[in-house]
Amino acid sequence: MTQFKTIERLRDACLSLPAGDEDAAQQAAARQNTLTKPPGSLGRLEQAAIFLARWQGRHLPRLETLHVLVFAGSHGVTARGVSAFPAEVTAQMVANFSAGGAAVNQLARQAGATLTVTPLDIERPTADFTQAPAMTEAEFLAAVQTGYDAVPEQANLVALGEMGIGNTTAAAAVAAALLGGRGADWVGRGTGVDDAGLTRKAEAVDAGLACHGTMLSDPLAALRCVGGREIAAMFGALLAARRKRIPVLLDGFVCGAAAATLASLNGAGLAHALAAHVSAEPGHRKLLAALGMVPLLDLDMRLGEASGACLAINVLRGAVACHNGMATFAEAGVSDG
Numbered sequence: 280m281t282q283f284k285t286i287e288r289l290r291d292a293c294l295s296l297p298a299g300d301e302d303a304a305q306q307a308a309a310r311q312n313t314l315t316k317p318p319g320s321l322g323r324l325e326q327a328a329i330f331l332a333r334w335q336g337r338h339l340p341r342l343e344t345l346h347v348l349v350f351a352g353s354h355g356v357t358a359r360g361v362s363a364f365p366a367e368v369t370a371q372m373v374a375n376f377s378a379g380g381a382a383v384n385q386l387a388r389q390a391g392a393t394l395t396v397t398p399l400d401i402e403r404p405t406a407d408f409t410q411a412p413a414m415t416e417a418e419f420l421a422a423v424q425t426g427y428d429a430v431p432e433q434a435n436l437v438a439l440g441e442m443g444i445g446n447t448t449a450a451a452a453v454a455a456a457l458l459g460g461r462g463a464d465w466v467g468r469g470t471g472v473d474d475a476g477l478t479r480k481a482e483a484v485d486a487g488l489a490c491h492g493t494m495l496s497d498p499l500a501a502l503r504c505v506g507g508r509e510i511a512a513m514f515g516a517l518l519a520a521r522r523k524r525i526p527v528l529l530d531g532f533v534c535g536a537a538a539a540t541l542a543s544l545n546g547a548g549l550a551h552a553l554a555a556h557v558s559a560e561p562g563h564r565k566l567l568a569a570l571g572m573v574p575l576l577d578l579d580m581r582l583g584e585a586s587g588a589c590l591a592i593n594v595l596r597g598a599v600a601c602h603n604g605m606a607t608f609a610e611a612g613v614s615d616g
């Protein structure tokens with residue numbers, strides 16, 4: 280079992296990532312061109328099927344064992360008035376996930392996926408990142424390890440998401456640290472803050488950038504100093520999936536901050552991931568553009584919880600159904616032009 284005892288061990292793991300199975304991808308691409316449709320007419324469904332073939336290592340991909348992993352964390356920066364909801368909602372929503380009452384419960388079931396919710400020390404918020412590193416190195420590594428260990432050995436696909444009041448502020452701070460710009464460039468209304476709340480969010484991000492200074496030029500230090508435990512756990516899960524060659528669906532802006540951290544460490548780090556949707560949180564569109572990712576869906580959602588990722592599973596099911604089930608021109612006796 281991989282153990283991240285030091286930051287440098289974790290960094291090494293991020294720098295040496297396996298490639299996908301190009302033979303499987305090529306076979307899948309060749310098959311696409313024999314199916315009874317004009318070449319390319321299924322658009323990005325064709326690319327999605329080839330992507331799944333590459334990362335599952337089989338030219339006929341499967342969507343049978345699907346895991347939705349939701350991580351929850353509490354944020355010290357909530358003391359700055361950065362959310363429309365109180366911090367205790369994080370624990371209350373974890374209970375709601377257990378009871379089956381949240382949006383993601385419905386969407387994971389509807390998508391035919393198994394939902395696992397992992398709370399990370401939610402009774403112990405991170406430090407307020409405007410004043411101190413959100414996490415110590417030990418706390419950060421523990422959160423990354425928890426996320427890493429949450430990825431099953433065998434899965435056809437993993438979808439990642441989060442719950443954590445205040446985490447759109449932490450995600451904005453991570454995005455600013457990794458990609459540049461100030462708080463105002465990356466904050467949005469999150470759960471629905473008013474104009475004064477939006478200003479407080481931008482000020483909190485700017486204060487965090489000022490507090491941690493040049494430390495933030497290292498992506499792992501940025502994630503530790505201004506991120507949160509659930510963001511670190513999503514980062515760990517994304518890394519584990521890559522090392523196990525399991526394809527990943529990323530959710531919204533907060534998940535995107537975790538993904539951007541891996542991309543900053545390794546330019547090919549997100550090859551095994553698809554952006555499920557673009558959230559209404561304005562920073563997400565910018566983040567995806569910076570990562571060169573095109574979302575599968577754009578539904579004006581701003582929930583988190585892996586809700587967008589669950590919906591995108593249905594798109595992938597369509598892609599796989601066509602790829603595996605369609606007849607070829609030869610089989611169907613259709614003239615191939």
Ligand SMILES: Cc1cc2ncn([C@H]3O[C@H](COP(=O)(O)O)[C@@H](O)[C@H]3O)c2cc1C
Nearest residue numbers: 362364441442443444445446447469470583
């Ligand atoms: C009832 C409720 C359920 C949620 N499910 C996800 N979030 C989302 O909102 C939070 C981030 O927004 P902010 O940064 O404004 O606090 C995160 O918990 C995120 O997952 C929720 C928020 C609430 C209130």
Ligand SMILES: O=C(O)c1cccnc1
Nearest residue numbers: 531532533558581582583
């Ligand atoms: O896009 C997200 O991840 C998001 C947006 C608003 C609130 N929580 C999460």
